[in-house]
Amino acid sequence: MRINRFLSFSGITSRRKAENLILSGKVEVNGKVITELNCKIDPYKDIVKVNGELVKVSKKRAYLLFYKPRWVLTALGKDPSGLETLDKYFKDFDVRLFPAGRLDFDSEGLILMTNDGEFAHKIHHPSFKIIKRYQVLINPIFDIASKEKVLSGCFLMGKFVKPDDFKVIKNLSDASWIEIAFHEGMKHLVKEYLKKMGYDVKRLIRIAIGDFRLTGVAGSYRWLSQEEISRFKRKYFGEEFGDRNERY
Structure with missing residues (x-):
């Protein structure tokens, strides 16, 4: 796990502020000051200190x-x-x-x-391909002729993505409820993907993770x-x- 991510998860600070702590030389891993943001640690084995204080990892998983x-x-x-x-x-x-x-x-x-x-x-x-499933209200009404295009995928932020699953739930007078699923974890993925397909997201509900x-x-x-x-x-x-x- 990256050190800034670890510090954020441990409750020390936000990930962005953790980066500042690292760059300013206030973070130690196994007794050595680290200033590289891409430094990776084992949360269960490595000893991490911030300003000389030990960062404790709770053994109780919740x-x-x-x-x-x-x-x-x-x-x-x-x-x-x-x-x-x-x-x-x-x-x-x-x-x-x-x-x-x-x-x-x-x-x-x-x-x-x-x-x-x-x-x-x-x-x-x-890489673990855990599917996240969403119910989405889109505008305009979904054109069934677009289903093949939606399922075929497209490039977003330089990466090719496509849904793991897709179906129309219900058509309204000027909008449609659809269900779409991805295993990717890109930011704003569902909204940006549907926008690329010609639809605006009016409401989005994540209904499942795996x-x-x-x-x-x-x-x-x-x-x-x-x-x-x-x-x-x-x-x-x-x-x-x-x-x-x-x-x-």
């Missing part, structure tokens, strides 16, 4: 499914402009959780909250059991994590 409402930033802490953040829902927990991935401010749906940095990294890395499905109402959450998280990791990562003391 995971929950959260239904992020619209108009909430996928961020922790106070937003400078006063926008609502995840702090409203998680600041009083007895374990510090961070979001594994993001959803736009005006989007809603499933987010995995955890304190397991390794898991958070893997779940959105395209086998985990969205349930409840906006703002609600559910802890994942040890059995659920171990089964997920075995299926998608090919590893057994059942002895890592997951919370359930």
Whole structure:
């Protein structure tokens, strides 16, 4: 894991501020000052210090499914402009959780909250091909003749991407509800992809991450059991994590 990502996940600071700490020589790994942003560490083996203070990694793994409402930033802490953040829902927990991935401010749906940095990294890395499924309200009405084009893919930000799945759910008078799925983790992927296909996104709801499905109402959450998280990791990562003391 990159050192700036580790510092962000550990609760020391944001990833952007972590970069400043690294560049200013305030971060040590195994007794050596590091100033390279691409430095990678093992969160479970390497000793990391910031300003001489040891950065501790919680051994207690916690995971929950959260239904992020619209108009909430996928961020922790106070937003400078006063926008609502995840702090409203998680600041009083007895374990510090961070979001594994993001959803736009005006989007809603499933987010995995955890304190397991390794898991958070893997779940959105395209190499593991964990499919994220979305229900999207688009305008204008979807033209069924465009389905083949949508499924064939296109280039975005210099990379070729295409949906893992796609279907029309319902046509309205001037818009359509569709379901689309990707295993890629690019920023604004769904919106930018559909824009390239000639459609504007009016509403976006993430309904699934792998086998985990969205349930409840906006703002609600559910802890994942040890059995659920171990089964997920075995299926998608090919590893057994059942002895890592997951919370359930």
